[in-house]
Amino acid sequence: MNPAPPRFPAEWEPQSAILIAWPHAETDWADRLGEVEETYIALVAAITRFEPVLICVADDDLQTYAEARLRSARVDLSRVRFVPAAYDDTWLRDSGPISLRDGGGFRLLDFRFTGWGGKFEASRDDQLIEHLDETGTFLNSARQPIDFALEGGAIETDGEGTLLSTWQCLRERHPTAGREEITRRLASWLHQDRVLWLDHGYLEGDDTDAHIDTLARFAGPDAIVFQACEDPSDSHYAELKAMADEIAALRTREGKPYRLFPLPWARPIVDEGRRLAASYANFLIINGAVLMPAYGDEADSPAQAVLAEAFPDREVIAVPCRPLIWQNGSLHCITMQLPAGLVRQE
Template sequence: MTVSLTEQTIAVPPEWAPQKAIWTAWPADPAEWNDDLATPRRDVAAMVRALAGTNTVRVLVNGTEAEASARAALGDSAGILQAAYGDIWLRDTGPIFAHGPNGPVALRFKTNGWGGKFDLAGDDTVGDEIALATGTPTKSFDYVLEGGAIEQDGEGTILTTRQTLLNENRNGWSKPDAEAALRTAFDAKTIVWIDEGLAGDHTDGHVDNIARFFAPGRVVCQTPAGPDDPNGSVLDAIASSLEAATDAKGRKLDVIRVPGPGRVVNAHGELAPASHMNFVIANGVVVVPVYGTATQSAALDALQAVFPDRKVIGLPSHGLLGAGIAGGGSFHCITREEPAR
């Protein structure tokens, strides 16, 4: 089923609003994970168990082996559903659930494999499968937009990066083009632009790896871990952009900084886009990726202060970071929240 929307009718609930379910997917294609599915599956399973105490978790599986593996690892902590997908990055390929003029609606955008880098069968349709499973009508848009490329506050303010949205490998948009698209799709009132994301990010600088809203008018980002932090100047530039911005209500953004993980390398010796910002906000908990770095405890303590009414849980995420063409993300990248209706 599809629906027709008029302007000024869409509202995307913020991630901290009550949630009906959280959707994720089980690593299923060995070719996408350097022929090692056990390692990312361990990270996904730990995340699901951390969420399951206070949330309904739905896990997609692709094929009989993936289903058997997920059932063995997860037990009764999640509902398991068969679906076709290329890889597990549902933040980008899944639907964005919103409230429309006639009730819930699943917003669907085109995908082009993150600028043509990872063109996988099923990534263009898995969002429709999730919408169908939830009984949510869809509204499709004729341009590329990944969910991790935007961060919303529920009051009309969007954070994004020039590096992603204005990249020639997406839509070839100018800034006015991009802002017009966001205003139409999300009823956005204010778009706050950040120049670029982390080094080594397969997504070309998704904002959900560098800056996150945690309340209206309030945003969290990172400080460099030390003088050898490979993203030090970028992290300071991100904070400066946010501190100079105002939101859709005319408020100057309240910017909270927490320690970043610093230099993290993967199994191939490559600089990895590790970030504590790729956390999942859920009912009762916040699940944060950690990497065994010296700043890990301080970052978790700082985030617990940011989320005093939720339990902040740090979980290892080296498996999801992967190496080479495998991985590249973390917990927020592999989840999509379904708001309470």
């Protein structure tokens, strides 16, 4: 009898922990470190209500400092574990492991991380998964290096074999490869039998070349939450409308339209003349809850209501993320979920 093939679990499936990396003065957060630390504290406080957090720290001094900050915020440190590691930045969605269930264990896919197509230095981030694997961070797992540039934020799965992505991002990473070739490779490595591509959708201030996790997310095998734009005067209106039409034309495995949950549009957030990418689609699903990025905008509450409708069995918690978008990402971008059984429970 042939063993079952590996499976890429959906984000809403049971998790053992959330992986993050603590910001410090040698990362790009240096100029606004205090502000972003407040977001990290709020994030860890929210996660530890439901599950453990695994925090990468650059050295012992940073661990001591992070522990003190979390303790002063009355975070449950019994659900926090620190792991020493070298990293260039803190976007763990893109440099962390993509975990597949493989029999009774796990396969950790270690794609190349190139700093979003060579935009930024990323040599230490590219070695992060190997380091975590060598230090015994994960249980019953095997790392699979793959010489192909792919970030976790560029892909979205429903856990049943359907992958959702944007063609712009994969085309930018691999300009000489055609769609058929990339579809075949992704389907093989990620063990998916359907790859759905979006040809539209972008956000100003996004340097990932249109990661799917800023635009459209599965909320179940038959549901998609996506970032909409209702303002015809906004520069995003035409592109996000075209994306919404594409999503409406997609079909489930059973040939039915997806249940759709459009997210409201935040007012433009401009920093030193630069428009920032404030997407509510960059939420994180954890055990029993959905953590939603909040931007101090009047659309925060309506976005929370949409997510509550899309995830009726989970508490929706707003986490202040305005400092994150200064560096072109948000809540989902700084986190990576680890499936149940992958991390030792202490």
